[in-house]
Amino acid sequence: MSYLDNIFFAIVLIIGFGFFAKNVKKLIRNIKLGQKVDRKDNSKQRFQNMVRIALGQSKMVKRPVAGILHILVYVGFVVINIELLEILIDGLFGTHRVLSAVGSIYNYLIGSFEILAFLVIVAVVIFFIRRNIIHLKRFNSIDLKGWAKKDANIILLIETVLMVVFLTMNAADLHLQTLGYSHFTAVGAFPVSQFIAPIFNGWSPESVYMVERACWWIHILGILAFMNYLYYSKHLHILLAFPNTYFADLNPKGELNNLESVTNEVKLMMDPNADPYAAPAEGADAVPAKFGASDVMDLNWFQLLSAYTCTECGRCTSSCPANITGKKLSPRKIMMATRDRLEEVSAVLDANNGQFVDDGRSLLNDHISPEELWACTTCNACVEECPVSISPLSIIMDMRRYLVMEQSAAPTELNNMMTNIENNGAPWQYNQQDRANWVNEA
Template identity: 70%
Template sequence: MQLLSSILFLILLGIGFGFFIKNARKIYRNINLGRDINRSDRSSERWKNMAMVALGQSKMVKRPIAAVLHIFVYVGFVIINIEMLEIIIDGIFGTHRVLSFMGPVYDVLIGVFEVLAFLVIFAVVIFWIRRNILKLKRLNQKELDGWPKKDANTIIYFEAILMVFFLVMNAADYYLQTINYTHFAQVGSFPVSQYISLIFNGMNPEVVFYVERACWWLHIIGVMCFMNYLYYSKHLHIILAFPNTYYANLDELGKFDNLEAVTNEVKLMMDPNADPFAAPAPDAAEAPSKFGASDVQDLNWVQLLNAYSCTECGRCTASCPANITGKKLSPRLIMMKTRDRLEEVGRNIDANKGTFVEDGKSLLNDYITPEELWACTTCNACVEECPISISPLSIIMDMRRYLVMEQSAAPMELNTMMTNVENNGAPWQYNQMDRLNWKDEN
């Protein structure tokens, strides 16, 4: 019987981790569809940023209540899943609480796990109330209708149920320990589940044993399901927040990248001594095949990583002045649409044996409209607010660049301004010689 149990457990692990690795490879492939960008510089700053933002949750504290609750869930899941090591060993070798040889340290660990499990349940209940009863505005906007809202609630249910299985398993274990049932030696500390164990008083010990085993199996099956559900969920940030913050743009906000090839052309035009017919320098940058981005393949891989990392919390949209004043732009929706298009491209590649077949669609127009792009004020509020250093603005600017440089599709006001700069050396529509006329008005 024990051999059969171990075999079933190994099959479960194989299926769970095999499916997870398969989907992780798809995500890795999709992210690498983006253009190359060098983010290997300033490694010490990058490690510090990852430690502070992803691990230390430093940007979450701007909203203290949500931050404390999120820390309960974050720390709880990270630390409680240390117990997965024991569950895996027990499942493979048929042992029971194999790490109990650690003595007092084990007692402390189990006690901490239980307190954290209780705090996780408390936090996710509050999260559920905020989403579904209090209906916080940023968590109930129209862009979250359908799958996004269902996904958010599914994660809450997953987290709560996993913690309940864990505590009921421990409660049954504790009860069986107190009555010296077969191999249940008195180990561990159970500050929460000892009270839950009262429900087993007077129950047949064999029934309690099966309850403990059922919760043990349901907990590990739930963990495998949760791990593989992440691929379909916004909660990929649980994993991707770390590389996302490491590879984040460390330049000061407001500094935009210039295309070197364009910069060189402008310098050439402004240099009266330059020979326009001279051969370019050997190290001169070549003009890109396309200016800006019209589809996900035109974005860089960090931007695509951003799209997969977005948790749809809405802090970016809640702080966006364009969105607040009723404009169509939502930075959160920019990230969601980028991810949706990237997933569509990925499915296209899967269906065509590893090759993308043109489908007549693009990120621009089919997913994101020019109206959304031009509503942005480039204030960087969305970048500043994001808890894991995502930059919707970089995607917006690349798509604007495509509209201007490839399609000459800038708004009339912008075209007028650029024409004035070209003709008059200033954004205003009057001659350079008249610039100082204002001083004569006094």
């Protein structure tokens, strides 16, 4: 590469990583719109969960076919991108396969990269068939129409192109090595691209060199483009699965949080010696401005992080008993709707110098209907199935809390039950004096 090529490469890197840093900054800003929640306890267990679930993919293999294929793609991309270090050095300093200086271990590196690249292509092709030919139900539900479906296929296309270009680049490089062309010295082992290299037989060395350079540039530009596409894609979980599994709720599934302000109020009502007109004790939480959540700013920051982390795999929805029985609820759609609304809010912030101006929309009603919320059985199947520790249920419960405590908009059956509890001390409609009658029937 000439000095001009090196300079151009440096400029491309600065633009690519600069745009990525801008998106990361916006992502952090959007997540911080959420309410505070303490997730700093038990750091040892949190780290173990992150290693086991995010790095070890332990929940993915509960569905073996998809799990094994996903691990191949995951490991392939992580390991192959070690080669990115060599590309960066070569691009900046005009060297060629600079890491070959490590000696014979370089053969094993390149060989493993190629085998993994081939396996990634195989896995991606199978993923494409599952989504677009076999039409698995969880990939063809109504909440994956439009952009969500296109996004998944775009990602599969990008992954395929990157791997094919990588192997073609190596094949051209190998061919030039055998010719002793220019600076192409014989280094590396090419167990896959050696079967591609023969297609260049009969080509002029200059033409093969042009193919090698074109593939080299497409590969690095494709990686930069993919990196910056992540913000707009469900594949943001590549980065966010690690913090999401680390900061996930450690409480037992099914344990719901109580509002401290409401708990304190109940305790005050039950204390015969308490002064109902006394000022709150120092340090006590004030009554919140809103009970529950009607918009994304009412949710906590971890719930917003989870919205960006969602892989849209549909395991939650395919295991949801409400969805299976034909109800409108889809836990996947809950997370996708939360992210969509968060992006709407983000656009408002961008247009108003970081200040939020009421846009007349909210998460409740505009993105998620009460019908969806009340269809949930709170069984935690969605939480159990999620491969990256997301809890759609926590969002559902916070929005239900808003409907009940702020709008008194609970279903009639629930209102009747709460009225009975208030008047009779039990969910059923009978006089308190008759509560013990069952004893006489025993």
